[in-house]
Amino acid sequence: MNAAPPADLAAAATFGRPLAGWRLKAYAIIFEADTRAGRAFDLALVGLILASVAVVMLDSVASLHAQWGGVFTVLEWGFTALFTLEYLLRLACVQQPWRYARSFFGVVDLLAIAPTYLALLFPALHALIDVRVLRLLRIFRILKLAAYVSEYRALGQALWATRRKIAVFLGFVLLVTLVMGTLMYVVEGPANGFTSVPVSVYWAITTMTTVGFGDITPKTDLGRLIASTMMLLGWGTLAVPTGIVSAEIAARRGPAEVTTRTCPACLSEGHLSSARFCRDCGQPLPRHQRDA
Structure with missing residues (x-):
């Protein structure tokens, strides 16, 4: 039996x-x-x-x-x-x-x-x-x-934990590009390629992200001053979200043992070798199988 x-x-x-x-x-x-x-x-x-x-x-x-x-x-x-x-x-x-x-x-x-x-x-x-x-x-x-790769999970958790901060930052960037694009439309006008507010906002986005295709460029001194400001602000668009995510990853780093244990009920991964129940759904975990 x-x-x-x-x-x-x-x-x-x-x-x-x-x-x-x-x-x-x-x-x-x-x-x-x-x-x-x-x-x-x-x-x-x-x-x-x-x-x-x-x-x-x-x-x-x-x-x-x-x-x-x-x-x-x-x-x-x-x-x-x-x-x-x-x-x-x-x-x-x-x-x-x-x-x-x-x-x-x-x-x-x-x-x-x-x-x-x-x-x-x-x-x-x-x-x-x-x-x-x-x-x-x-x-x-x-x-x-x-x-x-366990680092994928760590990065995903850090991005999810900082989603609100990143959303607020992206909202600020969107506000800046909208205001600066509208301002450039008023300063440069259709004669210099800024034919509409959406086109001017497109220029502001490409300038702030330091891409700068060069298809639209300011011709006036005031427009070039605004463009220079946008280029300097562009450095912040790269540094701020990177710092937010890096700080979250550093805060989550600890001495906990990393395993590939997976819950058979909800398929949640990364349980400790000593865990007896799933941390997400509470179901019993099978005995941890491990060798050198």
């Missing part, structure tokens, strides 16, 4: 697929990277992602496509088959596959494989759009890399 499953797994089983047998092993390998198998899987997947994106980029070069188009097609189908298998395994080993399918990385996983099948199943699409547009969607594979 089989032994009863651990209490945490039994409780979590009520929320979706039971994590037992090969599903539990697959889950530890695919969603966590604290074991040799998990690290090997992640490194192999990163290599496949980079290789597939390189194939898409090379295939977009006309001369290379004419000479190696057949090879690129075979490689693309090989990558698609591997990513499809990975996607199905992810759905099979999580407790709530529909929740994962609707998550950010679940959508990215689907976008990474869908264009190949769409171009095959609907060849008539070429009458409406160029099928190459579908092929460009495969670049979403590069977004899958974010799942394997």
Whole structure:
């Protein structure tokens, strides 16, 4: 008679697929990277992602496509088959596959494989759009890399925590560009290329962001003074949000141990190795699998 499953797994089983047998092993390998198998899987997947994106980029070069188009097609189908298998395994080993399918990385996983099948199943699409547009969607594979770098999560958390400060700052920048653009429209006028307030605001945005295309330039002394002020203010548009986010990242940096533990119920990541319950949904966590 089989032994009863651990209490945490039994409780979590009520929320979706039971994590037992090969599903539990697959889950530890695919969603966590604290074991040799998990690290090997992640490194192999990163290599496949980079290789597939390189194939898409090379295939977009006309001369290379004419000479190696057949090879690129075979490689693309090989990558698609591997990513499809990975996607199905992810759905099979999580407790709530529909929740994962609707998550950010679940959508990215689907976008990474869908264009190949769409171009095959609907060849008539070429009458409406160029099928190459579908092929460009495969670049979403590069977004899958974010799942394997903890710094992405730290940066995302810092941006989310400082969203109000950044929103206030962007509102101030928008106000300045609107006022200065309107002022330049009054000072320079249509004779010097400032034909309307929206065009003048466009000039103010390109000047404040230090892009300065040069398609519109002030001709009067007062206009050049305003432009100089805008250029100096442009330095602040780069320094202020960078300082806000950097300060938040520094404040969040601590001695907490970083792991890749993932909650099987809500798919929240980064739990401590000693954690017994998910910090977001409160569900029991499986035993942490880790080796050197």
